[in-house]
Amino acid sequence: MEGMTKDTPVTKAMGNEHDYLPAAGRDAMLPFYDLFTRALGVGKVHRALIRQAGLAPGDRVLEIGCGTGNLTIAAKDDQPGAEVVGTDPDPLALVRAQRKSKGRSGLRYERAYGQQLPFPDGSVDHVLSAFMLHHLDPQVKEATAAEVLRVLRPGGQLHLVDVGGNLTAADGFSARRMLKNPHVAANLGDGIPRLLRTAGFDCEVVDSRVYRHISRVTFYRATRPS
Known part of the structure; x- marks a missing residue:
C-alpha cells in the first residue's frame, strides 16, 4: 500500500528511511504481509473489485x-487478455510481486508514486486501487x-475500495477501532466521492459492506467524462 511521497517528511521505521510508507508499514514486517492480508480476508475484497471492473x-x-x-495478479488471472501494470514506491514489495507473478505475460511492475505516474495521457482503460487512499496526506490524495x-x-x-463511507460504531469491533484512526477520517461519509468529483470524475458508490476483520469497506466507481 502506497504512503508518503517525495513532498512529505522522510519516515524512519526500524532503522529504515523512506519517502513513502512501506507496503507492510515497516520493512521488517514485509515477509508477513501476505499472511496478514490473507487472514483479514482481503482477497475477497479484491475479487469483488475485479468483478466490478469487468475487465475485457x-x-x-x-x-x-x-x-x-x-490485486494486480488477481486481475491478470481474471482476464489473461488484459495488459496489467502494478505500481508502488516500495521496491522491496515490488521484488516480491515480481517473484509471485511467475512469468505471466502481459503483466509488469513499475516503481512509481500515485501522483507521478509514468504513463501518457489517456493511455489506460481501468485503474484499480485497494486500501491505499487512506494512507495519503490530503494534498497527495488530490494530486493522485x-x-x-x-x-x-x-x-x-x-475502481477504488477502501475503509470508510457510512462507517459507524454499530458496524462492530473493527469499525470502532477504525473510527479512532485519524487516517480514515477523510474517507468517512462522502469524503471519497467529493475528492474524486473535485478532480473531475463522475463518481458513484457501488457497494458498501462490513468485513468482520477489516471494518466497513466501500466500493467506488469513478469515470473520466467523455
Whole structure:
C-alpha cells in the first residue's frame, strides 16, 4: 500500500528511511504481509473489485499502490487478455510481486508514486486501487486523483475500495477501532466521492459492506467524462 511521497517528511521505521510508507508499514514486517492480508480476508475484497471492473481482453489496466502484487495478479488471472501494470514506491514489495507473478505475460511492475505516474495521457482503460487512499496526506490524495484522471482515457474508470463511507460504531469491533484512526477520517461519509468529483470524475458508490476483520469497506466507481 502506497504512503508518503517525495513532498512529505522522510519516515524512519526500524532503522529504515523512506519517502513513502512501506507496503507492510515497516520493512521488517514485509515477509508477513501476505499472511496478514490473507487472514483479514482481503482477497475477497479484491475479487469483488475485479468483478466490478469487468475487465475485457485488450484492456490496459493499472493498479496504484500494488504492494506485493496480490490485486494486480488477481486481475491478470481474471482476464489473461488484459495488459496489467502494478505500481508502488516500495521496491522491496515490488521484488516480491515480481517473484509471485511467475512469468505471466502481459503483466509488469513499475516503481512509481500515485501522483507521478509514468504513463501518457489517456493511455489506460481501468485503474484499480485497494486500501491505499487512506494512507495519503490530503494534498497527495488530490494530486493522485488528478493524475489518475490524466492517464485514463475518456470513459475510462477508476475502481477504488477502501475503509470508510457510512462507517459507524454499530458496524462492530473493527469499525470502532477504525473510527479512532485519524487516517480514515477523510474517507468517512462522502469524503471519497467529493475528492474524486473535485478532480473531475463522475463518481458513484457501488457497494458498501462490513468485513468482520477489516471494518466497513466501500466500493467506488469513478469515470473520466467523455
